[in-house]
Amino acid sequence: MNNKAIGVFDSGVGGLTVFTEIRNKLPNENIIYIGDTKNFPYGNKTKSEVIQYAIENTEILISKGVKIIIIACGTATSQAIDILKQKYEIPIIGIIEPTVEYVKNKKIDKIGVIATEGTIKSGAWERSLKNKIENIEVINKACPMLATIAEEGKAKSIEGKKIIKEYMRPFKENHVNKIILGCTHYPIYEDIIKQELGYEVELINTGKTVSNYLKEYLKKYNIQNTEDRKLEKIFLTKPEEKFKEIAKNIMKVDITINFL
Ligand code: DGL
Numbered sequence: 001m002n003n004k005a006i007g008v009f010d011s012g013v014g015g016l017t018v019f020t021e022i023r024n025k026l027p028n029e030n031i032i033y034i035g036d037t038k039n040f041p042y043g044n045k046t047k048s049e050v051i052q053y054a055i056e057n058t059e060i061l062i063s064k065g066v067k068i069i070i071i072a073c074g075t076a077t078s079q080a081i082d083i084l085k086q087k088y089e090i091p092i093i094g095i096i097e098p099t100v101e102y103v104k105n106k107k108i109d110k111i112g113v114i115a116t117e118g119t120i121k122s123g124a125w126e127r128s129l130k131n132k133i134e135n136i137e138v139i140n141k142a143c144p145m146l147a148t149i150a151e152e153g154k155a156k157s158i159e160g161k162k163i164i165k166e167y168m169r170p171f172k173e174n175h176v177n178k179i180i181l182g183c184t185h186y187p188i189y190e191d192i193i194k195q196e197l198g199y200e201v202e203l204i205n206t207g208k209t210v211s212n213y214l215k216e217y218l219k220k221y222n223i224q225n226t227e228d229r230k231l232e233k234i235f236l237t238k239p240e241e242k243f244k245e246i247a248k249n250i251m252k253v254d255i256t257i258n259f260l
Pocket residue numbers: 010011012014015040041042043044072073074075076116119147182183184185
């Protein structure tokens with residue numbers, strides 16, 4: 001039993017797709033979120049920059065007394081999780097491992113992965129999938145513009161739809177029907193992706209795999225909060241005009257924004 005908060009971070013609004021799944025699936029848990037809007041986007045930054053941002057976010061969350069850290073960002077998971085795990089004693093969960101477990105349990109043998117440029121270049125998804133699942137075929141596609149368009153609140157615009165059409169081409173041509181949304185901003189595009197593909201497809205939302213994994217983890221180590229939730233706080237590192245509106249679309253509730 002442990003009533004300390006769960007610490008969650010991302011480069012911006014995307015990690016709220018993970019935050020939302022956690023707050024719904026674990027209704028007693030206190031949660032503190034950091035959206036590192038000052039350094040957004042992470043997807044086109046160097047590995048050492050991403051590591052630096054991940055360290056800063058982790059240290060802020062630790063200073064706020066969290067019991068566990070969730071990296072609600074594909075880019076930071078792919079490039080910084082190993083370093084963070086070496087550096088800190090606090091448990092740290094990224095979005096890749098829980099999702100690979102899910103794919104493995106589902107016995108999927110051909111999968112698409114869409115993510116930021118930095119994530120795809122790191123090869124982390126493909127490596128992790130192939131390490132755990134024999135003979136799995138992985139089709140990767142970097143989608144450099146998607147997080148930025150979502151962060152600007154333009155995901156459902158003509159621009160958003162046009163770019164989805166282009167990014168979905170390799171999947172549509174090969175009729176890939178399981179795709180990992182390897183960046184936490186991408187669930188915002190779920191409907192548009194399904195529309196563009198036009199066939200039955202499972203889009204794997206990492207928020208769902210992470211929140212299931214987290215629930216089991218808290219139970220296994222007996223660190224669930226058994227009292228009612230008292231704290232739910234969202235911090236940004238820089239004001240961002242559209243954040244509140246996009247957050248409401250994702251979370252279906254009004255939020256208060258705090259600044260670091
Ligand atoms: N939400 C992020 C991810 O999952 C980052 C997008 C970005 O900052 O470029 O990769």
